[in-house]
Amino acid sequence: MSDDDFLKLEHITKVYDNGIMANDDVNFSTRKGEIHAICGENGAGKSTLMKQLYGVEQPNEGRIIIKGQEVKLTSPQVAIANGIGMVFQHFMLVPSLSVAENITLGIEPTTGLKFDTKKAAEITKSVSDKYGFDIDPAARIRDLTVGVKQKVEILKALVRGAEILILDEPTAVLTPQETSELFVQLRALREAGHTIIFISHKLGEVKSLCDRVTVIRRGHTVGTYNVKDVSESDISRLMVGVNVESKVPKGKANPGPAYLVAKDLELFDLNGKRVVNDISFTVRSGEIVGIAGVEGNGQEPLVNAITGFSGGGSGTLSMGGFDIRSMSIHELREKGLAYIPEDRMSTGASGTLSICENMIADKVDWKRYNKGLLLNQPVIKEDTDKWIKDYDVLCDGGNQKVGMLSGGNIQKVLVARELTGLAKLIVCDQPTRGIDVGATDSIRRRLVNMRDSGSAILLISADLGEILNLSDRLIVLFEGEIVAYFPDVSKVTEEELGYYMLGVKRMSAGQIEGAYSVQ
Amino acid sequence: MSDFAATLGGIFSNPNFYFTVLSTTVPILLATLGCAIAENAGSTNMAEEGIMILAAFFGVIGAAYTGSVWIGLLVAVVVGAVMGLMIAYFALYLKVDIILVGIAVNLIGSGLSAFLMYVITGDRSATTSLHSGTLPTISIPGLSDIPFIGTIISNQSVLAWIAYLAIPVMSFLLYKTKLGLRIRSVGENPDAASSVGVSVNRTKMAALVISGILGGLAGAYLSMSYLPYFSKGMSGGRGYIALAATAMANNTPVGSFGTSLLFGFFYALSTYSSTLGIPDQLVTTLPYVATLVGLVIFAINVQRKERKMLHESGGGHSSKAQQVADASEA
Numbered sequence: 001m002s003d004d005d006f007l008k009l010e011h012i013t014k015v016y017d018n019g020i021m022a023n024d025d026v027n028f029s030t031r032k033g034e035i036h037a038i039c040g041e042n043g044a045g046k047s048t049l050m051k052q053l054y055g056v057e058q059p060n061e062g063r064i065i066i067k068g069q070e071v072k073l074t075s076p077q078v079a080i081a082n083g084i085g086m087v088f089q090h091f092m093l094v095p096s097l098s099v100a101e102n103i104t105l106g107i108e109p110t111t112g113l114k115f116d117t118k119k120a121a122e123i124t125k126s127v128s129d130k131y132g133f134d135i136d137p138a139a140r141i142r143d144l145t146v147g148v149k150q151k152v153e154i155l156k157a158l159v160r161g162a163e164i165l166i167l168d169e170p171t172a173v174l175t176p177q178e179t180s181e182l183f184v185q186l187r188a189l190r191e192a193g194h195t196i197i198f199i200s201h202k203l204g205e206v207k208s209l210c211d212r213v214t215v216i217r218r219g220h221t222v223g224t225y226n227v228k229d230v231s232e233s234d235i236s237r238l239m240v241g242v243n244v245e246s247k248v249p250k251g252k253a254n255p256g257p258a259y260l261v262a263k264d265l266e267l268f269d270l271n272g273k274r275v276v277n278d279i280s281f282t283v284r285s286g287e288i289v290g291i292a293g294v295e296g297n298g299q300e301p302l303v304n305a306i307t308g309f310s311g312g313g314s315g316t317l318s319m320g321g322f323d324i325r326s327m328s329i330h331e332l333r334e335k336g337l338a339y340i341p342e343d344r345m346s347t348g349a350s351g352t353l354s355i356c357e358n359m360i361a362d363k364v365d366w367k368r369y370n371k372g373l374l375l376n377q378p379v380i381k382e383d384t385d386k387w388i389k390d391y392d393v394l395c396d397g398g399n400q401k402v403g404m405l406s407g408g409n410i411q412k413v414l415v416a417r418e419l420t421g422l423a424k425l426i427v428c429d430q431p432t433r434g435i436d437v438g439a440t441d442s443i444r445r446r447l448v449n450m451r452d453s454g455s456a457i458l459l460i461s462a463d464l465g466e467i468l469n470l471s472d473r474l475i476v477l478f479e480g481e482i483v484a485y486f487p488d489v490s491k492v493t494e495e496e497l498g499y500y501m502l503g504v505k506r507m508s509a510g511q512i513e514g515a516y517s518v519q
Numbered sequence: 520m521s522d523f524a525a526t527l528g529g530i531f532s533n534p535n536f537y538f539t540v541l542s543t544t545v546p547i548l549l550a551t552l553g554c555a556i557a558e559n560a561g562s563t564n565m566a567e568e569g570i571m572i573l574a575a576f577f578g579v580i581g582a583a584y585t586g587s588v589w590i591g592l593l594v595a596v597v598v599g600a601v602m603g604l605m606i607a608y609f610a611l612y613l614k615v616d617i618i619l620v621g622i623a624v625n626l627i628g629s630g631l632s633a634f635l636m637y638v639i640t641g642d643r644s645a646t647t648s649l650h651s652g653t654l655p656t657i658s659i660p661g662l663s664d665i666p667f668i669g670t671i672i673s674n675q676s677v678l679a680w681i682a683y684l685a686i687p688v689m690s691f692l693l694y695k696t697k698l699g700l701r702i703r704s705v706g707e708n709p710d711a712a713s714s715v716g717v718s719v720n721r722t723k724m725a726a727l728v729i730s731g732i733l734g735g736l737a738g739a740y741l742s743m744s745y746l747p748y749f750s751k752g753m754s755g756g757r758g759y760i761a762l763a764a765t766a767m768a769n770n771t772p773v774g775s776f777g778t779s780l781l782f783g784f785f786y787a788l789s790t791y792s793s794t795l796g797i798p799d800q801l802v803t804t805l806p807y808v809a810t811l812v813g814l815v816i817f818a819i820n821v822q823r824k825e826r827k828m829l830h831e832s833g834g835g836h837s838s839k840a841q842q843v844a845d846a847s848e849a
Contacts, residue, residue: 077716092711094704105704106715108697115697156715 085157565621568758599735
């Protein structure tokens with residue numbers, strides 16, 4: 001048995017019931033004791049492949065071989081019994097139960113009729129000590145931070161004897177500090193002989209953590225490479241098939257007058273707790289202002305206030321000279337507000353409506369799309385077909401339901417809708433979260449184009465690379481306050497940003513004042 | 520008005536009233552515990568009403584034809600378990616909406632029991648002619664001699680004792696056993712449970728069968744303890760009241776005891792209506808009005824709790840739709 005035979009997936013083909021071929025003759029193998037990245041765009045078939053490895057889906061063709069033995073992974077239990085564990089993007093934890101209860105769920109220790117709480121805690125303690133995780137077995141899941149919850153998930157797999165650990169985009173939800181802590185633990189697991197399959201969009205992380213990388217494109221394996229032999233742009237080129245610069249090129253901004261003005265703005269949550277504390281900033285036409293910050297530091301209430309989802313608070317908040325809080329969402333839209341929300345499925349688009357219907361949702365009362373009492377279908381079709389082409393939405397046509405599309409394509413539909421409206425002020429909340437490199441690149445370019453044609457853009461993003469690349473000016477929010485302001489983003493590093501985001505450093509009031517620039 | 524107060528005072532100082540409270544609470548309590556365990560597993564058991572009436576009917580038939588109330592009780596329990604199993608089969612394996620299954624069972628329950636009663640006994644309202652008998656009552660020697668308290672707890676049906684014992688048993692089951700842990704995890708995050716190999720359907724089915732058994736016991740109590748015969752529509756909406764009581768109790772066994780006691784109290788009060796000089800029809804609506812009031816109080820409490828949680832977690836986690844709704848209210 002050679003090294004490569006530790007886990008082998010041979011000629012895996014998976015066709016879903018709806019006819020979509022997710023994997024077409026995919027080959028993948030991994031060695032004992034390595035961290036192996038799987039990279040590919042959304043919809044490339046990574047998740048499908050991993051679901052088959054974890055027994056959630058069964059391949060139509062092909063073989064899975066573990067340590068030289070062919071296995072049929074018919075359910076997660078069978079996969080677990082074969083030493084495979086998986087940490088999903090959405091945690092599989094029960095919030096009201098304790099860490100120990102979550103970890104031993106399904107393999108509960110009992111004495112007589114009773115669930116043995118003490119034994120469960122011992123099991124948890126012993127395995128967390130063994131791998132150097134510092135975890136309190138009695139803590140309730142709902143009281144834990146995202147980073148700790150992820151550790152619980154990893155422990156859950158280890159307790160069940162996982163030798164192969166699949167991590168699906170584990171760093172998407174972590175702060176830079178939590179990410180580096182996770183990497184330390186993953187390297188320790190590798191030293192202990194575990195094999196880790198690491199799925200990620202973040203090529204920098206792949207580069208720094210992984211030994212080898214397998215690239216999947218449109219259901220096919222492109223190849224497996226030693227990470228030290230390929231650069232980030234090599235990987236992204238292999239993923240999309242064309243060379244994609246990870247940074248979007250953009251010239252100097254040429255800002256006009258302030259379009260969005262927030263002055264001494266204070267916002268409160270439902271309990272009257274102050275969530276945005278006395279902030280002042282502007283977004284001028286023709287510039288992109290970025291807001292960096294760890295989630296939950298006031299971004300959400302701020303976005304909700306600007307987009308008219310919630311009113312209240314004190315101070316000035318105006319758009320193009322109109323008081324935002326005295327206008328309905330409809331009026332805001334008529335005045336040129338565009339909004340790309342964080343959650344594309346619950347706030348952004350309607351999965352059960354067609355692409356056309358979603359695209360004109362903000363424009364239904366435009367004269368152009370109405371003919372008497374009826375909608376002017378031919379014109380709608382003509383326009384949406386053009387947008388589908390312009391924005392490169394991969395679909396069967398405008399009548400396809402949005403819910404059938406992959407995440408990146410749904411986001412493109414959304415972006416197309418928002419940017420084809422008036423779009424004088426564009427509020428983008430995580431515009432490229434969880435979508436593939438190609439779609440990310442095209443959306444970022446669009447935003448830069450919109451800036452150059454005079455839109456005022458407010459960008460909220462957890463992706464520091466994105467925020468540093470796109471923003472002309474940058475604000476850092478911490479606990480509802482502006483703690484840093486950078487008039488020139490080109491000199492800012494991610495590390496420096498991290499200190500402000502975590503509240504370790506803070507600029508003086510004089511430096512922050514610059515965020516409010518009416519010009 | 521002072522007459523009214525005096526009568527009310529008379530009722531409240533009479534130990535027999537509290538005896539009635541405890542006995543009217545029994546079927547509500549059993550049904551509430553049944554709803555609670557199903558709810559913990561993430562399945563709303565709407566069907567306690569239907570299960571109760573079918574169990575009450577078949578229990579009486581079983582008792583009458585075998586001459587043994589114990590066999591009648593067994594029949595009632597089996598009917599409950601089978602109904603629970605059936606609901607589970609339809610809802611979990613055939614994927615019918617569980618609320619619709621519940622409504623169907625309730626309609627079948629009231630229709631089928633009335634129809635079969637007519638076929639079997641020729642009577643359209645009650646099975647008094649069958650002389651099916653009642654389950655024995657229990658009085659514990661020392662306890663019955665205690666003044667006041669003795670009157671309240673002595674001579675309660677054996678099923679009443681079972682019902683009150685079911686509270687700690689249910690607590691133990693839910694919070695101390697493997698099955699309970701699985702039931703709660705399946706109810707809270709079925710994906711988490713199934714990802715570690717816990718069968719969601721089988722766990723829910725276990726909870727629904729237990730729920731059915733409790734409904735069966737409630738039915739047996741109605742027709743073999745509370746009254747010595749089956750009468751048409753005798754479940755009287757208790758299954759629905761149980762749903763409200765469960766929600767108010769936040770699905771906990773001990774909470775279920777408290778809320779069903781509340782409804783039991785109003786049921787008991789309505790049976791004393793004639794002495795109050797208030798129109799009968801008005802007083803018999805008391806338990807249902809109490810349900811409505813209870814649900815309103817419950818809803819307000821939930822909202823308050825959510826706000827408190829929001830506060831603790833630093834705010835901003837409610838859904839956008841909720842915020843829009845709140846904003847438009849304001």
